[in-house]
Amino acid sequence: MSFRIIGTGSYVPEKVVTNFDLAEVIDTSDEWIKQRVGISERHISTDESAAEMGYKAALNALEMSNVKPEELDLIIVASISNDTICPTAAGTIQKLLGAKCPAFDVNSACSGFLFAIDTAAGFFARGKVKKALVVGSERMSRIIDWNDRGTCVIFGDGAGAAVLEEGDGYLESKIATYGGDDVIKIPSGTDASPYYNKETEAAHVFMDGQETFKFAVNTITSEIQEITEKAGLSVDDIKYVVPHQANIRIIQFASKRLGLPMEKFFVNIEKYGNTSAASIPMALDELNRTGDLKRGDIIAMTAFGGGLSSATCIIKW
Numbered sequence: 001m002s003f004r005i006i007g008t009g010s011y012v013p014e015k016v017v018t019n020f021d022l023a024e025v026i027d028t029s030d031e032w033i034k035q036r037v038g039i040s041e042r043h044i045s046t047d048e049s050a051a052e053m054g055y056k057a058a059l060n061a062l063e064m065s066n067v068k069p070e071e072l073d074l075i076i077v078a079s080i081s082n083d084t085i086c087p088t089a090a091g092t093i094q095k096l097l098g099a100k101c102p103a104f105d106v107n108s109a110c111s112g113f114l115f116a117i118d119t120a121a122g123f124f125a126r127g128k129v130k131k132a133l134v135v136g137s138e139r140m141s142r143i144i145d146w147n148d149r150g151t152c153v154i155f156g157d158g159a160g161a162a163v164l165e166e167g168d169g170y171l172e173s174k175i176a177t178y179g180g181d182d183v184i185k186i187p188s189g190t191d192a193s194p195y196y197n198k199e200t201e202a203a204h205v206f207m208d209g210q211e212t213f214k215f216a217v218n219t220i221t222s223e224i225q226e227i228t229e230k231a232g233l234s235v236d237d238i239k240y241v242v243p244h245q246a247n248i249r250i251i252q253f254a255s256k257r258l259g260l261p262m263e264k265f266f267v268n269i270e271k272y273g274n275t276s277a278a279s280i281p282m283a284l285d286e287l288n289r290t291g292d293l294k295r296g297d298i299i300a301m302t303a304f305g306g307g308l309s310s311a312t313c314i315i316k317w
Helices: 018-021 030-037 050-065 089-099 110-125 209-230 250-256 276-289
Strands: 002-011 016-018 039-041 074-078 103-106 132-141 157-167 168-179 240-243 298-305 309-316
Touching: 002 050, 002 168, 002 276, 002 309, 016 018, 030 168, 039 157, 050 132, 050 157, 050 276, 050 298, 074 089, 074 110, 089 103, 089 132, 089 298, 103 110, 103 276, 110 132, 110 157, 110 168, 110 276, 110 298, 110 309, 132 276, 157 276, 168 209, 209 250, 209 298, 209 309, 240 250, 240 276, 276 298
Parallel strands: 074 103, 074 132, 240 298
Antiparallel strands: 002 157, 016 039, 132 157, 168 309, 298 309
């Protein structure tokens, strides 16, 4: 027994920051940003935490699925940018919804939502749950160095969610971790211990863009090829690929390597930027609401991020 997705939802804060807005405060331009990452604008929270945004995305997903909060058996939230370590983002969302089920967070950076989906699959496989809510929610603007044009132009805030129920839609998956902080690192910030002598770093995203690019293209292509084969499918059977929205050129390179047309890759990075763990559920919800997804369609979701981590799954809609 696995699950099927019966509802999706997303939410972005009202404030939009365009490339032109950023060009007024840092050394960059609309053309420079578009050419390198494919982003035109991003949404930035002014008064909502990651958990509060996740709650609003969850409401939209529950409404679509016609599921009430009290029917949920599990809530898993992927986030690296919640305002508090405790309570967890999941715990806050549970309280705001009025749900009574277990709720916890997972952290695998931009791969987090797919790690959370795979975790939920284990609960379904053991017969422990009948309905679950999985959320990816990020306030990346909280942990960005706004003086670093290499990172501040890339990220945005937002949330996405999916409601799962028992079914046969989760066909195959792979999650992986390649530990290290040499490519992507986000320190936890200042240390309050008077006994700790090691110098601490600011809680900002540090990223080697070139190494991230190579890692992303290689993992997307190899993992999609690997798990489609394990599922008894070919890449040509895939109706849509929903990739992590980090860089349009990464997606274009992966498209060429896989021999799949860009039309099969759902892309919305130009409007939202990189929203980390919220990226895939936001894109999935937008694709779902176009009406183009039909029951039985084969969908690949694939992500890469800090850790380093990667995750890919094949689902039957």
